[in-house]
Amino acid sequence: MTGASQKPIFDLPERLVGLGELAFNLWWSWHPEARMLFKTLDRQRWKESVHNPVKMLKNLPQETLEAAASDPEYLRHYDAVFARFRHYVNTRGEWFWETIPDPCPQPIVAYFSAEYGLQHSLPFYAGGLGFLAGDHLKECSDLGVPVIAVGFMYPEGYVRQKIREDGWQEGTDEILDRDASAISRVLDESGEQLVIRVPLIEPPIHVAVWKVLVGRVTLYLMDTDIELNEPWNRRLPAHLYQGGVEERLCQAIVLGIGGYHVLDALGIEHAVLHLNEGGPAFVLLERVRERMEKGMGYEDAAQEVRNTSVFTTHTPVPAGHEIFPFPLMEKYFGSYWKELGLDREAFFQLGNNPQAPDAGFNMTALALKMSAFRNGVSKRHGEVTRAMWRGFWPELAEDEIPIDHITNSIHVPKWLEPKMMLLFHKYLGPDWLVNHDDPSIWELIDDIPDEELWQTHIWLKNKLVNVIRERMRTRWIEDRISPSISIAEGAMLDPTVLTIGFARRFATYKRANLIFHDRQRLKKILNDPWHPVQIIFAGKAHPEDMPGKGILQEVFNAARDPEFAGRIAFIEGYGEQLAQYMVHGVDIWLNNPMPPMEASGTSGMKAALNGVPHLSISDGWWVEGYNGKNGWSFGGEKEAENPDQADAEAIYELLEKEIIPLYYDVSGDGVPHGWVRTMKETIKSNAPRFSARRMIKEYTEKFYIKALLE
Numbered sequence: 001m002t003g004a005s006q007k008p009i010f011d012l013p014e015r016l017v018g019l020g021e022l023a024f025n026l027w028w029s030w031h032p033e034a035r036m037l038f039k040t041l042d043r044q045r046w047k048e049s050v051h052n053p054v055k056m057l058k059n060l061p062q063e064t065l066e067a068a069a070s071d072p073e074y075l076r077h078y079d080a081v082f083a084r085f086r087h088y089v090n091t092r093g094e095w096f097w098e099t100i101p102d103p104c105p106q107p108i109v110a111y112f113s114a115e116y117g118l119q120h121s122l123p124f125y126a127g128g129l130g131f132l133a134g135d136h137l138k139e140c141s142d143l144g145v146p147v148i149a150v151g152f153m154y155p156e157g158y159v160r161q162k163i164r165e166d167g168w169q170e171g172t173d174e175i176l177d178r179d180a181s182a183i184s185r186v187l188d189e190s191g192e193q194l195v196i197r198v199p200l201i202e203p204p205i206h207v208a209v210w211k212v213l214v215g216r217v218t219l220y221l222m223d224t225d226i227e228l229n230e231p232w233n234r235r236l237p238a239h240l241y242q243g244g245v246e247e248r249l250c251q252a253i254v255l256g257i258g259g260y261h262v263l264d265a266l267g268i269e270h271a272v273l274h275l276n277e278g279g280p281a282f283v284l285l286e287r288v289r290e291r292m293e294k295g296m297g298y299e300d301a302a303q304e305v306r307n308t309s310v311f312t313t314h315t316p317v318p319a320g321h322e323i324f325p326f327p328l329m330e331k332y333f334g335s336y337w338k339e340l341g342l343d344r345e346a347f348f349q350l351g352n353n354p355q356a357p358d359a360g361f362n363m364t365a366l367a368l369k370m371s372a373f374r375n376g377v378s379k380r381h382g383e384v385t386r387a388m389w390r391g392f393w394p395e396l397a398e399d400e401i402p403i404d405h406i407t408n409s410i411h412v413p414k415w416l417e418p419k420m421m422l423l424f425h426k427y428l429g430p431d432w433l434v435n436h437d438d439p440s441i442w443e444l445i446d447d448i449p450d451e452e453l454w455q456t457h458i459w460l461k462n463k464l465v466n467v468i469r470e471r472m473r474t475r476w477i478e479d480r481i482s483p484s485i486s487i488a489e490g491a492m493l494d495p496t497v498l499t500i501g502f503a504r505r506f507a508t509y510k511r512a513n514l515i516f517h518d519r520q521r522l523k524k525i526l527n528d529p530w531h532p533v534q535i536i537f538a539g540k541a542h543p544e545d546m547p548g549k550g551i552l553q554e555v556f557n558a559a560r561d562p563e564f565a566g567r568i569a570f571i572e573g574y575g576e577q578l579a580q581y582m583v584h585g586v587d588i589w590l591n592n593p594m595p596p597m598e599a600s601g602t603s604g605m606k607a608a609l610n611g612v613p614h615l616s617i618s619d620g621w622w623v624e625g626y627n628g629k630n631g632w633s634f635g636g637e638k639e640a641e642n643p644d645q646a647d648a649e650a651i652y653e654l655l656e657k658e659i660i661p662l663y664y665d666v667s668g669d670g671v672p673h674g675w676v677r678t679m680k681e682t683i684k685s686n687a688p689r690f691s692a693r694r695m696i697k698e699y700t701e702k703f704y705i706k707a708l709l710e
């Protein structure tokens, strides 16, 4: 087998060589004690590297490393962490292997996704779908589920956000420094980087293969930015979700069919395939073709592929599904369907949505037809999806349509703030982290003294405000921004004030501007002299989404409007890092998309895990999460004539009547005990249920094991 990686060229003292290995496995990113190992080497450089250990180790002076190598305390810490890491990667993880029935040959699950949100130094994501994939891999690693993942390298990442003085978002590209990131080249037998030629595309596209280690899981990334390719193809996946339809078709061919060939070249045989969204669905065809090459007939091959494939759909509206025009499909697949033993008609039938037969080749239709295991990503989204695709099963009642749901979730060790984690270590017993999907463990949250939980929260809130002010100060110095912009970016934030957080992509359906529906009422709420409220916004608009940019501009301009007295801030550059600070540090998380557009949503789960209650429309995961005591819910069910108005009013009502009074009801000891009760309920009820551990166990038990036993 090929795949030996090129060793990182750090000049590390013998005693600390393991740091290089740690830096190249993202395991460090969800183990705070490993992160400390890098941070304590040199706090300033850690900060300058933006928490990227590969970059930091490359730039660290030799004296610093030598000093650490002779510091007994550092060495004790290093030895302990490294032993844990070694044990982790050299064992296979218990849960999965205790769960699968013996014997099960080669239980490898190939996971295909167009994006992965792993750590902010690897910008291969646009939003929630990517973080879901990243958390999926981390939890599979922890539970020992043998997953091999495939995706794209986006060398220019996603846009780096810059807001102009007039509030309009401009993007500049964030170029990935391949040599200062936790990615390594996959080499072939001759020691050169493995390069694959992608079939079907002329002039040919080649991909170079990289890998990222995520604990026990390996993610292979395809990079088209190599000299072999024509200049226009080098930039094929340069940006997520940009470009015309033919470019997107070529991306889909690279991801699905190219991805299959990468696994093949590496000699990795997968028993089960899991598609995260329809983008990579062409891999299903390649699985069929490969079986036919070995002598199977089409029907048998297709049946076998179906019985071993899992498809997760995330899209709640028909317009969100990728559809390729027939002539374009013919251009690329005109000879391919013959290899499948199909004619044009039969091939196009595979991508046919019976509810819109002339629309083109529908990737979701293909994935639904060729996968026996199908799911939406929340209970509500399961219902929406069954209704949307009922045309496939006209003989079945809607609730019998074979599309299940597995509610999205978050990887707990990644999203739980380390100080909060210490608090949980202290009160939840020694095994809480291992059993964190068990709700009974979380009953012990009540044992945390109110004062201690509250102090931890206040510490995190101060940290958030300090981080924001520090960023703003840097811009003030470097970009000479005007004072009004610095106020818009958070100069006047006050850590003693009730703080609402709203951070997500600025897609119009998420309605970031909803709370401005009645500006006078909002102004009164925010500017109350005794019980003020402030709102922190962050998020990026898709570079081609003009209405989304318009909403962002509206929010930004409100943030610098003296009318709102500096109580609104818009923080530039939303990404994994800012998301972490925000979900850890605000008091309440606001979510008001237009139902049923948010298939699940996950940012509110990250907040809830850290004791930040959710104020949300009844949609996505919150339909399952809300229990009457763990936050606030509004809207959703009833068909309002003017939903924006109804939902905005519901938010004002809740703020005025319940949330603000509860927050500012502080006892003589300085603690708002009623609020802390809600925080505890938030953690207790949501943490186990919306943990990726619960989610991966469900995927394994409902789908993977059944598919493996085929």
Ligand SMILES: *Cc1c(COP(=O)(O)O)cnc(C)c1O
Pocket (backbone or CB within 6 Å): 126, 127, 128, 129, 131, 503, 504, 505, 574, 575, 576, 579, 580, 600, 601, 602, 603, 604, 606
């Ligand atoms: C969690 C997360 C998301 C997804 O959040 P939603 O609630 O689905 O909008 C998007 N971006 C970042 C940076 C995240 O951390």
